Amino acid sequence: MFKWFGVVNLSPSTRVAEFAQLLREGHLMASRCSACGDRSFPPRADCARCLSADFEFLELKGHGTLYTFTEVSVAPAGFETYAPYTLGVVDLEEGGRAMAWIGESLAAEDLEIGMSLQLVPRLRDDVEEIQVFYTLETPGYARDRAGATVTSLLAVWPREPATEGERIR
């Protein structure tokens, strides 16, 4: 159900579609190649190193540091009502990078390259369709606010990430 993923989904078909299902349940997943063990975030079905088509999901805690960011004022189609929004790129401690919106726990003037952040699974609760994505927040924000609807738009998923490296499914 990858059509659930993103603010506006453009690519519903993928072999890593279960990522969105797991994100909906509060799990942030990387992929790990079953043949050579190479890890990837964002996840990919076919190993970048050895091209094996076998992979498994591996849960991440999502801790990382801000690599770069930009506040988007001129939005593309489908995003007009959200502008301005801030895009961040985070370097994940567990490997890989993610692009995500900076969430409500961080003020624009406090953003600084190198600061500690956490990539947090989010479930949208103002629309009828299922819609999931992740935002960049102050570390621990999800734990502290678990279950609360913190804006009119987004609920924090009421669970903590699994122990690092714990296998899900």
Add this chain to the structure above:
Amino acid sequence: MGHTAFGRRTDASVQELACEAFAEALRDAGIPRDAVEGSVIAAVPEYHKQRSIAGAVSEYLGLAPKPTWLVEAACASGGAAIRTAWMAIRAGSHDVLAVIGCQKMTELTTAETLALMGRVGEVQWESCFGATFPAYYALFARRHMHEYGTRPDDLIAVAVKNHHYGAMNPLAMFQKEITPEKAAASDPVASPFHVYDCCANADGAVCLLLAEEERAREISNHPVWLSGMGAASSSMSVLRRPSLSALPSTGEAARQAYEMAGVAPQDIQVADVHDCFTIAEILAYEDLGFCPKGMGGRFVSEGESYVGGTTPVNVDGGLKAKGHPIGATGVSMTYEIAKQLRGEAGARQVPEATVGLTHNVGGIGQYCFVQVLTRE
């Protein structure tokens, strides 16, 4: 060579723009249409209403039944088409080919343009968060500022320089100087970028006639040579890049081109580089070796990329002031450097230039084509 005026060309269709450039190129070379053995068209299909544009252009120019095909590499389509024609000539398949870059971007509605703008990057993990084209380069700009102390004033210096030269180019979309104050006060687009950090969509066409060496000497007493040709790619997803303070495809394509031509960055006397956003020109100075890594901001602010400086860059106005009809841009770069090497660049002429360079980037460095051009 032939080059239409760039800008909002509501007076002409894309075929008519291509014909304007093609007819000028035939007059310039002094050869009949029959001498052209085929055409390679550079364009990005989604910006035209007419699908499969190569066929439409070839028919309108009266080139059928000679072969034609479209080459697409986003904003580097022009560089890719020139390389494709060069390869066909080197392979011995053709002696004379027309490369025509053409684009008519203003026939799309704003809504259509905004929809396309949201899909320039990797769509599965990035575009779904509203990452626009300016936003990507803004991410590079912010990172470059962090790593090297590049200042907002350095970004503005690129825009001011390119508008300065755009004012000397009768084919440019914007032929007006701007002040740093005006650039800084323009509307925000994606921080740290304002409107004047970004190039503009445009209409236009450019035609080059490429010929095999012996044939070129028959046609012209002053041919300009493609002496070094480099091509490279970088990952579509910026999340898979080693850093966001350089374009690795530029470094690799430049290395190939310098090696083939037997020149060093310091030998380049005039260059057209891909300044789709102000930071992109700063990255280009560094990745092409015109200045050390991290010094690109200082390079432009200290005037080193003006005529009279270390390496004059984009003295035709660049994408910034000339406008950016995507498919035509790379072809326009080669046209401009050839003009410079022929000594025909008018007010913006770099004196005695015999070695020049073009640098055409597609997307956010996903594609890169570098040429070293020389005159005997």
